[in-house]
Amino acid sequence: MKFNNINVTISKNAKIGHNVLIGDNTTIYDNVVINDNVIIANNCIIGEPNNKYYEDVSNYINPTTIIGKNSLIRSHCIIYSGSKFDENFSTGHRVTIRENSIFGHNCRVGTLSDIQGNVSFGDFCSLHSNVHIGQSSTIGSHVFIYPYVVFTNDPTPPSIVCKGPTMGDFSIIAVGSIILPNVKIGKHCLIGANSVVGIDIEDYQLAIGNPAKPIKDVRDFKNKEGYMHYPWPYNFERGMAWEKIGFEKWKLDNGYEND
Amino acid sequence: MKFNNINVTISKNAKIGHNVLIGDNTTIYDNVVINDNVIIANNCIIGEPNNKYYEDVSNYINPTTIIGKNSLIRSHCIIYSGSKFDENFSTGHRVTIRENSIFGHNCRVGTLSDIQGNVSFGDFCSLHSNVHIGQSSTIGSHVFIYPYVVFTNDPTPPSIVCKGPTMGDFSIIAVGSIILPNVKIGKHCLIGANSVVGIDIEDYQLAIGNPAKPIKDVRDFKNKEGYMHYPWPYNFERGMAWEKIGFEKWKLDNGYEND
C-alpha cells in the first residue's frame, strides 16, 4: 500500500542498496547511503540539510548520512544529514533526529522523539514516544528511556555551555523524568517517574524525586506484588541481545562479566 | 482551499460515504470505511497498516477502520487500521492513533496526541494537546485529559506486563500528570497538575502530588476566588451531552441517576 512510487524524490547523489523500499511522498537528499533490506516508509525526509544550507543554498554540500541494513523508518520522520545508524535501526512516526548523531545497532526511537544532534548511543537503545535528548548527550547500550523524558545540557540557561548527561549501560529512566546537564547516571540504575536528576547516580541505584535522591539498591527493590525484577536483564529478554540465550550466558560471552 | 484533489490517494478497497471531503496530499488505505459528512483534511494517513505489514508487504490484509459520520480529522493525522470512531469524532493536527482503539461518539483528540493502541474510550472524551495514552488503557465517558498527561502500563519497566490504567466517567486529569500502570481512577475525580498517581483514587476525590494522595472531596473544593465548581457537569455544558438541557435533567434521562 505504501510503495507506489508516488511523489518520491531521490537525489542522484544518494546510494540505495538492494531490496530497499521507499514510501510515497518521501524525499532522500544528497549523500544518503541506504544499505540493503531497509524500509523507509512514506512522507519521510532522509538527509535533511543542516543549518549551513540556508546560509548558501547553491554551494552547500550535504554531509553523508548512513542508514544501516535491515532498518525500518516509519512515516513522517526527519533525519538530518551527518547522522549514522547501525543495522536494525527502527523508528515510530514523526521522529526528528538532528545532525551528527551516532546510533549503534538495534536501536529504536519512538513516535515524536526529538534527538537534538551530536548525541551518541550504544547498541540496543530503546527510546519510547516523545523523548527529548539534548545535544552532546552520551548514552550507553541496552538502555530504556520512557515517554516525555528530557536530557538537558545548559546548567545556567541561557549560556554558551553545552554539557549533556551521560547514561550507563542497562539503565532505565521512567516516564517524565528530567536529567540535568552534565549528570552521570551509572550502570543498571532505575530513575523513577517524574524525577529531576541533578546529581550523579552510582551503579545499581534506584533514584526518585525532585530533586532525585538514591533511595536503595535496585537489587533490593521489590515491586507492589513483592517480587524482584532488577537487574532487569535477568528477567526480560524480548528483543534483547540475550534473547533465547539468557543474560548470564550472554554477558560472559560479550565482555560484560562484571555486570 | 484544502480540497483540490491534489496528490490524493484513495484505495479501491475503501468505502467513502456521501458528502465526504478529503484534503490534498491525504492517503486512504485499504478497508477504511468513511461515513457520511466526514471531513478528512490534508496530509492525513487513514488506515495506516500495522506492524505485520512490514513483515509481508505483498500478502498483508489491512484490518477495517471506521470513521463515524460527521467527524472532522484535521491535517497531518495518522490513524491506524483496526481502530473505530463513533460519530462526531474530531482531532487537532498531527494526532497519531494506533491500531484497535475504540472511541465512542463526540470524542476529541488534541494536536500531537499519541494514542498507543488497544485503548477504549467512552463518549464525549476530550483529550487536549500532546496527551499520551499507553496501550490497554480504559477510559470512561465525559472525561477531560489535559496536555502532557501520560498513561503508562508497565509496572516494572522493562517487562512483558501491560496493564493500562482505568479512568471513570466525569473525571479530570490536569496538565502534566502521570498515571501509573493498573491504577483505577474513579468517577468525578480531579487529579491536580503534575501529579504522579500510583494508587487507586476513589470517586469524587481531589488528588495531587508526587506521589499523589487524595486530599479532599471535590464537592468541598473552593477555588482561589472562593467558589465551588465541582462536580463540574453542573457548571459546564459547552459541547457536552447536557448542553441546553442541564446536567440534572440529562443524568436522569440517561441512566446516570447516581452521578
Add this chain to the structure above:
Amino acid sequence: MKFNNINVTISKNAKIGHNVLIGDNTTIYDNVVINDNVIIANNCIIGEPNNKYYEDVSNYINPTTIIGKNSLIRSHCIIYSGSKFDENFSTGHRVTIRENSIFGHNCRVGTLSDIQGNVSFGDFCSLHSNVHIGQSSTIGSHVFIYPYVVFTNDPTPPSIVCKGPTMGDFSIIAVGSIILPNVKIGKHCLIGANSVVGIDIEDYQLAIGNPAKPIKDVRDFKNKEGYMHYPWPYNFERGMAWEKIGFEKWKLDNGYEND
C-alpha cells in the same frame, strides 16, 4: 535540494515578496503575505484556515497572515491564518501556531512547539522544542522558554474561563515547568525545572518546586561551580539584541534603564 517546485501550491491571493524560497510539498493559502528574503522550507502549511472554514468551506474568507522579512520557517510547520510575525522569525520543524497570535521580531520557536492562538510575544523570544503555550498568554521580550514547558489558562477545568499567564521581559522558564492560569511572572525571573507555578512571582526571583515558591533573588544565586550568571543578559549575548554592544550599553540606548 529543497526548492524544486515539486507539489507546491500557492494561492493566487497570496503575496510573495522578492527573493523568497518555497520548499517542495508546501502549501500557501489565501491572504498570506510573505515579505522579502523569507525561506519557507518543504512540507509547510502557511495560512491554515481557522475553524470557521469547516462550517462553510465555500464562503469562508481567510484572515491575513504576515510573515516578516528574513524569516526562516523549517519543514512541516502549520501556521494558521490571522497570525503575524515580525522580521527574523525562525522555527524548528513541525511547529503548530494557531490563529491571531502576534510575534515581535527575532523570535524563535522550536521543533514540535504548539502555540494555541491569541497569544502575544514581544521581541527576541526563544522557545525551545515542544513548548505548549495556551490561549491568551502574554509574553514579554528577551525570554527563554525551555522544552516541555506548558502555559495553561483554565483555573477550574473544564470551564469557560480563559486567563493565560503573563511573563515579563528577560525571564527564563526551565524545562518541564507548568505555569498555571492567570499567573504573573515578573522580569528577570528564573523558574526552576519541573516547577508548577500557581502564584505571582516578583521581579528577579528564583522560584522552584511544586508548588513553586520564590527561594532567592537571582542576583544572589551561584551555580554549582560557585559563579554568578544572573541577570543573564550581562553574561550571554549570542543572538541577542545586545550582541557585540553589551547589555549595559544596550539597555541605556533602548529604554531599559531600570532593568
